[in-house]
Amino acid sequence: MNTIQKQQISVLIITFNEERFIKNLIDDIDFADEIIIVDSFSTDRTVEIIESFANVKLIQHKFTDYTSQRNFALEQAKNNWILFIDADERITPALKSEIDAVVNSDNSASAYLVYRTFMFKNRKLHFSGWQTDKIFRLFKKNDCFYSKDRMVHEKLIVNGNTAILKSKLIHYSYSNYEDYKLKMYNYGIFKANEKLKKRNHKSVFLLFLHPTYTFLYQFIIRFGFLDGAKGITICYLNAYSVYARYKEMNRIISSRI
Structure with missing residues (x-):
């Protein structure tokens, strides 16, 4: 009799000052065979919370940019199947079941895109450019890596077929105005x-x-106008990020003259 061996999953997370989210996220990923959190020397209670979980491996690593940090985390994983998730994301029971089914399927793709539901202060944002937001979160380590050409909004290079999961991630990106503005500025x-x-x-x-x-x-x-005041806020802050980009580019170019 042939026995199919259940596939092992490594869940990877990069953090910096995520005390608001990290406990709930770790509770969500109790199905993982390995959990690795790469922290860039948080100054809040993030590390303390992580260390309260005996099944979590914590690595402190200096942050250079998002791509470098993700590729470093990838190097630490012992399993081929990777679930890379951000601290402000949540996995629903439906998504857990789908992930389990996918990684143990004979017809698995090399990487899976996941749609995200954007939460604005714990309420769903329906439009404002986020209605089609999807990102690679589940993939095979041996077939994928993050392109070094990007420092932010990382691009996963996939050597193989891709597919899209039906279930969505919950994305608690916006908790308050100042924090989101700082994120967009960075x-x-x-x-x-x-x-x-x-x-x-x-x-x-x-x-x-x-x-x-x-x-x-x-x-x-x-x-975005259909999201009312929330739409104005999100659209403005996303535009602000673009403004910060060009202002910084002009500052750097001027300093070289």
Whole structure:
């Protein structure tokens, strides 16, 4: 009689000051065969909370950029199947069941995209550009890696077939205005350095044109206006990230002259 061996899954998380989310996330991923958290020296209670879980391996590693941190985490995993999840994401029972079924299927793809439901202060955001948000979260380590060309909004390179899971992740990205604004600012700074690293120099004119376009596109074309005040806030802050990018690019270029 042939016995099919159940596939092992390594769950990877990168953290910095995630005390609000990390406990609930670790509780969510109790199905994992290995849990590795790579922390970039948090200054809040994140490490204390992580260390309260005996089944979690904690590694402290200096943060350079998001891609480097993810690839470092990948190197630590002992299993081929990887579930890479952010601290502000949650896995539903339906998604757990689907992940289990997929990794133990004979017809598995090399990587799976997962749709995300964006939560705005614990309430679902329906539009504002987030209605089609999906990201690679489940994949085979031997077939995938994160492209070093990006410092933020990481791109997974997949050597093999891809597919999409039916169940969604819950994404608690927006808890308050100031935290989300800081996140968008930091993304903008990383994106500026990424663009300059590729010698992608943009004109000063785009400092105002591109953020305006981003806001109008997400608010009108992507139906942000249907989200009311929430839509205005999200569309503005996403445009603010683009503004921060060009402002930083212009600052760096000016300092070199």
